Amino acid sequence: xxxxxxxxxxxxxxxxxxxxxxxxxxxxxxxxxxxxxxxxxxxxxxxxxxxxxxxxxxxxxxxxxxxxxxxxxxxxxxxxxxxxxxxxxxxxxxxxxxxxxxxxxxxxxxxxxxxxxxxxxxxxxxxxxxxxxxxxxxxxxxxxxxxxxxxxxxxxxxxxxxxxxxxxxxxxxxxxxxxxxxxxxxxxxxxxxxxxxxxxxxxxxxxxxxxxxxxxxxxxxxxxxxxxxxxxxxxxxxxxxxxxxxxxxxxxxxxxxxxxxxxxxxxxxxxxxxxxxxxxxxxxx
Amino acid sequence: xxxxxxxxxxxxxxxxxxxxxxxxxxxxxxxxxxxxxxxxxxxxxxxxxxxxxxxxxxxxxxxxxxxxxxxxxxxxxxxxxxxxxxxxxxxxxxxxxxxxxxxxxxxxxxxxxxxxxxxxxxxxxxxxxxxxxxxxxxxxxxxxxxxxxxxxxxxxxxxxxxxxxxxxxxxxxxxxxxxxxxxxxxxxxxxxxxxxxxxxxxxxxxxxxxxxxxxxxxxxxxxxxxxxxxxxxxxxxxxxxxxxxxxxxxxxxxxxxxxxxxxxxxxxxxxxxxxxxxxxxxxxx
Numbered sequence: 036x037x038x039x040x041x042x043x044x045x046x047x048x049x050x051x052x053x054x055x056x057x058x059x060x061x062x063x064x065x066x067x068x069x070x071x072x073x074x075x076x077x078x079x080x081x082x083x084x085x086x087x088x089x090x091x092x093x094x095x096x097x098x099x100x101x102x103x104x105x106x107x108x109x110x111x112x113x114x115x116x117x118x119x120x121x122x123x124x125x126x127x128x129x130x131x132x133x134x135x136x137x138x139x140x141x142x143x144x145x146x147x148x149x150x151x152x153x154x155x156x157x158x159x160x161x162x163x164x165x166x167x168x169x170x171x172x173x174x175x176x177x178x179x180x181x182x183x184x185x186x187x188x189x190x191x192x193x194x195x196x197x198x199x200x201x202x203x204x205x206x207x208x209x210x211x212x213x214x215x216x217x218x219x220x221x222x223x224x225x226x227x228x229x230x231x232x233x234x235x236x237x238x239x240x241x242x243x244x245x246x247x248x249x250x251x252x253x254x255x256x257x258x259x260x261x262x263x264x265x266x267x268x269x270x271x272x273x274x275x276x277x278x279x280x281x282x283x284x285x286x287x288x289x290x291x292x293x294x295x296x297x298x299x300x301x302x303x304x305x306x307x308x309x310x311x312x313x314x315x316x317x318x319x320x
Numbered sequence: 321x322x323x324x325x326x327x328x329x330x331x332x333x334x335x336x337x338x339x340x341x342x343x344x345x346x347x348x349x350x351x352x353x354x355x356x357x358x359x360x361x362x363x364x365x366x367x368x369x370x371x372x373x374x375x376x377x378x379x380x381x382x383x384x385x386x387x388x389x390x391x392x393x394x395x396x397x398x399x400x401x402x403x404x405x406x407x408x409x410x411x412x413x414x415x416x417x418x419x420x421x422x423x424x425x426x427x428x429x430x431x432x433x434x435x436x437x438x439x440x441x442x443x444x445x446x447x448x449x450x451x452x453x454x455x456x457x458x459x460x461x462x463x464x465x466x467x468x469x470x471x472x473x474x475x476x477x478x479x480x481x482x483x484x485x486x487x488x489x490x491x492x493x494x495x496x497x498x499x500x501x502x503x504x505x506x507x508x509x510x511x512x513x514x515x516x517x518x519x520x521x522x523x524x525x526x527x528x529x530x531x532x533x534x535x536x537x538x539x540x541x542x543x544x545x546x547x548x549x550x551x552x553x554x555x556x557x558x559x560x561x562x563x564x565x566x567x568x569x570x571x572x573x574x575x576x577x578x579x580x581x582x583x584x585x586x587x588x589x590x591x592x593x594x595x596x597x598x599x600x601x602x603x604x605x
Binding site: 141157158159160161162163165166168170193194196202204208211212215218219220221222223224225227228229233234237 | 426442443444445446447448450451453455478479481487489493496497500503504505506507508509510512513514518519522
């Protein structure tokens with residue numbers, strides 16, 4: 036029997052801890068704040084941004100949204116980010132990606148004050164993560180949430196063989212850093228990799244962040260393997276599915292995060308957690 | 321028969337190309353400049369710094385050395401770096417590591433203007449490397465030199481299984497990024513890894529940056545494997561040796577870089593190359 040990891044439950048637990056931190060800050064009259072910037076009217080993005088806003092408010096985080104039309108210039112977008120960089124009420128700034136093609140994504144990301152880069156996408160923060168520096172800095176929320184899940188399930192990463200499939204700047208690459216920092220032996224595979232099974236068959240833990248349904252199945256794993264499915268795909272019926280196809284009787288999978296209900300809820304909970312952490316960091320300095 | 325890679329020959333070739341770039345810049349009255357900072361009197365460091373200085377001068381690079389006593393304060397060291405940050409004659413600033421224990425290494429590295437960080441150790445540059453950004457930025461010289469060697473020997477990295485042993489910020493981690501950017505499947509092993517052979521036996525290319533003699537031998541590799549030995553160790557007789565023990569009749573090793581005469585010469589040649597590149601980048605901007 037495959038054990039199904041309950042991401043919703045862990046996210047709820049994380050949100051409760053975050054709420055305690057918010058209440059503690061409130062005693063000193065401090066309210067953590069997040070600003071979300073969205074450009075254009077992509078439905079999925081709008082839905083996602085509203086979900087973040089709602090969750091932030093429900094926890095007692097000050098949340099503002101800046102919604103711009105598709106034709107906003109790069110200069111104006113950067114001007115708006117600069118205002119937020121200097122707004123003492125805002126601890127975390129998040130720009131919903133993707134952006135329209137006339138805007139250079141890196142120029143936008145690098146215009147965010149690294150100390151307010153709640154998504155952890157700024158190259159300075161990515162560099163600090165890979166260097167495993169002994170300081171406080173934000174980390175991309177999906178990978179950070181995955182690490183929280185692994186810790187909750189007491190997965191021993193020290194010396195473990197871990198395979199990460201996918202090398203996106205949002206999931207695969209920060210995960211690579213986090214796993215190395217946790218002393219795992221890490222293999223990173225991607226679209227150019229040949230013979231994925233050669234690697235996954237030996238792995239204690241496989242994390243898939245490919246974005247293609249049915250990328251992996253039970254035959255890819257060794258008995259008892261832990262599987263984190265960070266894929267978010269729509270199947271032919273428009274149903275949200277992950278990268279891994281399996282059923283309760285799959286022989287090799289020890290545990291797996293379901294889609295939906297696994298990594299997804301952890302990402303938003305981690306965004307809330309990190310907003311509050313960044314508020315705390317700004318007040319100790 | 322094991323093929324021995326001639327790092328000296330490739331370094332000489334690279335220096336010749338660098339010299340051509342310097343001559344071209346000279347026609348516009350531009351001279352690339354490097355500043356090396358050294359603290360204290362570690363003999364190996366002093367020897368290495370003198371070697372860099374000599375090589376730079378021999379190629380026509382403006383080279384200055386700032387030698388400080390062991391008791392220099394962090395503040396004074398940063399002040400000196402700031403002067404170099406603003407010195408238009410200097411394109412590359414290198415602080416010889418390690419530093420005395422009363423100085424925070426990261427504070428020093430992060431005080432270098434990222435555009436003059438010729439060692440590529442600044443977290444902003446490490447981040448850009450991992451993000452594989454489409455801009456010009458410096459990369460740590462040993463890993464960059466290894467990539468130049470691999471290209472010279474026409475090693476196909478696309479989809480290749482590569483194992484990197486070592487995760488230092490100077491060699492292992494930047495290599496990981498460079499190899500991923502070159503579309504290799506990359507496994508990173510280190511002191512906490514168990515069963516190294518499980519990984520190296522399947523690798524098309526193994527790069528060892530451990531810093532321990534006899535870490536690997538012929539039995540670790542699959543037939544025809546390429547091996548880059550980035551180790552620099554002194555054996556019991558005080559002789560410089562690498563991480564890998566082998567002889568000409570080793571069955572599995574296809575080619576290997578010797579120590580000395582492999583990766584070492586490439587590192588200094590790459591430092592020269594990068595000083596000149598950074599000068600060129602500063603003039604196009």
